[in-house]
Amino acid sequence: MLPDGKQLGGAPANFAYMTSLLGDEGIVVSRVGSDALGRAAGRRLERLGLRASHLQLDRAYPTGTVKVSVDPAGQPTFEIAESVAWDSLNGPRSGAPLLNAPTLFASALSPNVVRNRALRSVNFSMRCAQTLRRVFDVNLRQSFYNAEVLSESAKLADIMKVNNEELPIMAKLLQIPFIYDESRAARWLRDTFSLKLVCITRGANGSLLVSADDASEHPGYRVHVADTVGAGDAFNAALVYHYLRKRFPFHV
Numbered sequence: 001m002l003p004d005g006k007q008l009g010g011a012p013a014n015f016a017y018m019t020s021l022l023g024d025e026g027i028v029v030s031r032v033g034s035d036a037l038g039r040a041a042g043r044r045l046e047r048l049g050l051r052a053s054h055l056q057l058d059r060a061y062p063t064g065t066v067k068v069s070v071d072p073a074g075q076p077t078f079e080i081a082e083s084v085a086w087d088s089l090n091g092p093r094s095g096a097p098l099l100n101a102p103t104l105f106a107s108a109l110s111p112n113v114v115r116n117r118a119l120r121s122v123n124f125s126m127r128c129a130q131t132l133r134r135v136f137d138v139n140l141r142q143s144f145y146n147a148e149v150l151s152e153s154a155k156l157a158d159i160m161k162v163n164n165e166e167l168p169i170m171a172k173l174l175q176i177p178f179i180y181d182e183s184r185a186a187r188w189l190r191d192t193f194s195l196k197l198v199c200i201t202r203g204a205n206g207s208l209l210v211s212a213d214d215a216s217e218h219p220g221y222r223v224h225v226a227d228t229v230g231a232g233d234a235f236n237a238a239l240v241y242h243y244l245r246k247r248f249p250f251h252v
Helices: 011-021 036-047 111-124 147-156 164-175 180-192 231-244
Strands: 029-031 055-060 066-070 075-079 104-108 133-137 158-164 197-201 207-211 214-216
Touching: 011 231, 029 036, 036 055, 133 147, 133 231, 147 164, 158 164, 158 231, 164 180, 180 197, 180 207, 197 231
Parallel strands: 029 055, 104 133, 133 158, 158 197
Antiparallel strands: 066 075, 197 207, 207 214
């Protein structure tokens, strides 16, 4: 729920859409209520060229909503509604087509038993896929995270993306000894959770990538900022697109 009206969103949906724009196929796995917003979400996905066949229907809870306010600098604040349909998300059925996908993207999960069970179900179903790359985007929202959730999510991942504002919070929760040294913190995360790639985004100051063998920094591009809602998801989609094609200045 943006200041200028309703807009379909959420990190995984944004990621899937940008992935499709880049030429790959993004599949949204989510759960919506049996209500007007849920039906509108399905229609919108299809108009955007995304499958709605993995949208689960919940007759007990409403479609999830997020109230978004944007400050004068274009930075958003999110107020996420609780007790909504996607809290009851189920893992995909065995043999579902998406289990053959090369990449699984997950945003940060709240300490919710049902939702964590769904993520573990997806992980279990995909363990045998040797080429699968699991992406963990650390989106810290409200009180929907703690040290256990961050640690368990990181253990399931191959690639982690975190922004420079979230990193100190994550560092304190996980007791990373390098709270204000991004490069050393990224290496600590890589080594502690056996990650193949850690990405730290720095807003207007670009990004840092750390792999098993090397590190790369980019200063970013100067742009006029309208607002930054979904910017990290677009960045993540491009990151994964090039990662899968090994288009980096170092071997990953």
